[in-house]
Amino acid sequence: MKRVPWTSWHPLALKYAIPSETWAEQLDGGQCFRWSLTSTGDWEGVVGNVVYQLRPAPTGLQWRASQPDQATRLQDYFDAVGAQGDLLANLPWRSDTVLAEALRLYPGLRILRQPADEVLLGFLCSSNKRILQIRQMVAHLAQHLGEPLGDGHHAWPTWSALAQAPASVLKQCALGYRAAYIQGTAQVLVRQPQWAQEWSTLSTPALLERLQSLPGVGPKVASCVALFGFARLESFPVDTWVVQAMSEAYGLKGWKPAQLEKFGQVHFGPAAGLAQQYLFSAMRQGRLGQSSAT
DNA sequence: GTCCAGGATTCAG
DNA sequence: CTGAATCATGGA
Numbered sequence A: 001m002k003r004v005p006w007t008s009w010h011p012l013a014l015k016y017a018i019p020s021e022t023w024a025e026q027l028d029g030g031q032c033f034r035w036s037l038t039s040t041g042d043w044e045g046v047v048g049n050v051v052y053q054l055r056p057a058p059t060g061l062q063w064r065a066s067q068p069d070q071a072t073r074l075q076d077y078f079d080a081v082g083a084q085g086d087l088l089a090n091l092p093w094r095s096d097t098v099l100a101e102a103l104r105l106y107p108g109l110r111i112l113r114q115p116a117d118e119v120l121l122g123f124l125c126s127s128n129k130r131i132l133q134i135r136q137m138v139a140h141l142a143q144h145l146g147e148p149l150g151d152g153h154h155a156w157p158t159w160s161a162l163a164q165a166p167a168s169v170l171k172q173c174a175l176g177y178r179a180a181y182i183q184g185t186a187q188v189l190v191r192q193p194q195w196a197q198e199w200s201t202l203s204t205p206a207l208l209e210r211l212q213s214l215p216g217v218g219p220k221v222a223s224c225v226a227l228f229g230f231a232r233l234e235s236f237p238v239d240t241w242v243v244q245a246m247s248e249a250y251g252l253k254g255w256k257p258a259q260l261e262k263f264g265q266v267h268f269g270p271a272a273g274l275a276q277q278y279l280f281s282a283m284r285q286g287r288l289g290q291s292s293a294t
Numbered sequence B: 001g002t003c004c005a006g007g008a009t010t011c012a013g
Numbered sequence C: 001c002t003g004a005a006t007c008a009t010g011g012a
Helices: A020-028 A071-077 A083-088 A097-105 A116-124 A131-145 A159-164 A167-172 A178-189 A195-199 A204-212 A219-230 A240-249 A257-284
Strands: A035-037 A043-047 A050-057 A060-065 A148-150
Touching (some): A083 A257, A097 A257, A116 A195, A116 A219, A131 A159, A167 A178, A219 A257
Antiparallel strands (some): A035 A043, A043 A050
16 A cells, blocks of 8 residues: 655644644534544544644644645644634623633634535535544545545545445445435536635625535535635534524523524624634533523 | 434425 | 424444
């Protein structure tokens, strides 16, 4: 088996650091699905057709990649310039003790700027599944349909490969009823290779509508793709955990997802999606108290 | 064996 | 339009 042609190690300078207690939630907290903690304590993951490794060092965070010239790409992925960190100041944590607690639990947590194709494929797998199983489905898809990158790693499969995949191969990926969603969406997007770039010019409401025209994409998945894949930070995905958080910690019992989405965007403002990620993480890990918010 | 999952779609009323 | 049933699979 061919080996990963690693570059040398490079420093990764972040305006706002991601401390050690946040890394697991940052890279394995349900917004991305292809990072893993290695036996040596480093993080290893695939973005696009590139394998990356991250490791702490005495001089700071370091990374290397399976291809050269990835510095700009990785800096963008982790919002190295700190645009989101600056937005945190505008969230209502001064008056919202629930949010304040969630922010305190995961210092430095941010919305990764992932390729839209990967977010869409990942969340097409997400319906009615736990994060562990989403990871497994995506790993299977990459293994069977993605380009080999060395040492057993595989690139994300292209929509073309997904559209042409035999049913027997999709069956091995344990997608369940989501296989039809994935192949249906692939068959649409393979004819629009520039879809992400073209749709990126749409307003957020128009983008959400376009996304929901794809098979297997409803309100929640569209909201996640807009947030994680198109950097629409005002997007406020409402999943089972957010429903629970809003019900228990904010007293919004019985509210429907669409109502909670509206509430979130009004209450949290232009960076509602960022707030959502903190609340999601805290709730999912059972660390969100029941103190009331105003 | 039972229950349920970062929901979407289809169907009944 | 709203709410319920259905969907395929595997981990807990």
